[in-house]
Amino acid sequence: MSKACLIFSDGSIYEGTRFGADRGAVCEVVFATGSTGYVELLTDPSFCGQAVTLTHPIVGNYGVFEDVSESERLWVGALIIRDLTEVQGDERGAEDFDTYLKRNDVPGLYGVDTREIVLKIREEGTKVGAILSGGAKEVDMDAAMAMIRAYDARHLVPEVSPREVIVYPAWRQGWDEKKISDARIMSKKSDIELPQTDGLKEKLFKVAFLDFGAKKNIIWNLTMRGCEVVAFPWDTDANKIFEQKPDGIFLSNGPGNPQHCGSAIEQVKILIESGIPIMGICLGHQLISLALGAKTHKLKYGHRGANHPVKELDSNRIYITSQNHGFVVEDDSLPANRCVVSHVNVNDGTVEGIKMTDKPVFTVQYHPEGAPGPQDNNYLFDRFIALMRDSKDRG
Structure with a gap:
């Protein structure tokens, strides 16, 4: 393995060792605080365009099982870690982490002081950075700065959203294990597809799902509650x-x-006024808020990890949540005559959910399907099912 460097837009350099794909990357550099779940993180479309620094120092120690993937491919732009663990001859059949990243063309950097990088981001905010080959004295700083200046994050949603309508039948979840295994054996990029359908029960509800880069566990939480998505x-x-x-x-x-997502916001306004029950998660929560006339702003370093405490105001209960967002809804910009804040972040008091008072619409900023609890946030999907059932009963 050869030397490589992370170079920030302010010119600071962190030298380490390359792993994964042997290529450069230019990304917004962020950090995530989960101790596990690196496969889920890599396959989460919300990380598109980002180089993720993992705060947990040891990564790769339990190998890779692709059946926990959140989408059909890896989306993270690059991965930055402290210590890389090699897995060989695992009795469970786990794949080596470095091999997995190489196979899927995702570059990584290890052997850097991730604590220092995280402190820099916390104190100065997220920055765009480049990962390039070579040691600190060898990299071409002029080329790195040119690449960083050219970084453009305006078109991430069109990149991750499906280009055609996809139907997910009720009562089905998971991936085609044979496709996953065959791609791994042949050292090809991950081939993650849905299994064939047969012998399924009749659907209870039909859900129209606006996919801005969805984690598939959101869809599974709906299909396994009887929804055709x-x-x-x-x-x-x-x-x-x-x-x-x-x-x-x-x-x-x-x-x-x-x-x-300006064009989508205009359509969301129409959807809200239809009176059809609506639930939004993460970006969906922000788009519904914007459609109601609220404002959003970028957080200094975002909320990313599996251990963020959130309070539900009605019950006064604290939930441990999985989060991945860099923007938040401004509390005082929400229309008080149409909605109320339902959840707040315990750490910084930011808005973590809203519910409308004149329409069957509610949202959360965090990821209930992320299951850090592991099941204490499932009630949100049940609440959505109840709204649809009540709407159907009223005719």
Whole structure:
């Protein structure tokens, strides 16, 4: 393995050792605080365009099992870690982490002081950085700065959103294990697909799902509650959604600045006024808030990890949540005549959820499907099911 460096936009350099794909990368550099779940993180579309620094020092120690993947491919731009563990001859059949990243063309950097990088981000905010080959005295700083200046994060949602409508049948979840195994044996990029459908029970509800870069566990939480999920591209016209006659509408998570989704916000306004039950998670929460006239702003270093405490105001209960966002809704910009804040972040008091008072619409900023509890946030999906059932009963 050869030397490589992380270079920030302010010119600071962190020298380490390359692993994974042998190529450079230019990304927004962020950090995540989870001790486990690196496969889930790498396959989360919300990390598109980002180099993730893991605060936990030891990574790769339990290998890779792709059946926990959150999407069909890896989305993280690069991974920065302290210590890399090699896995060989694992009796469970786990794949080596470095091999997994090489196979999927994701570059990594290890042997750097991740504590120092995290402190820098916490004190100065997230920055764009480049990972380039060579030691600190060898890298071409002029080339690195040019690459950093050219970084553009305005089109992340179109990159991760599906380009056509996809139907996920009720009562089905998970991946085609044979496809995963065959790709690994042949050292090809991950081939993660849905299994074939047969012998499934009849659906209870139809959910129109606006996919801004969804984690598949969100979809599984709906399908395993009897929902047929019809996933639409991020910029689908509201009338196309109404043609499906859905019992409910769901707005997924996704990467980047919600204000870059201007055309989608206009359609969300129409969806809200339809009176159809709606639930939004993460980016979906922000888009619903923007559609109501609220404002958002970028956090200094974001919330990313599996251990963030959130208070539900109605019950006064604290939930441990999984989070991945760099933007938040401004509390005082929400229309008081239409919605109330339902959840707040215990650490910094930011908005973690809203519910409308005149429409069957609610949102959370965090990821209930992330299951750090592991099941204490499942009630949110049950609440969405109850809204759809009540709506159907009223006719």
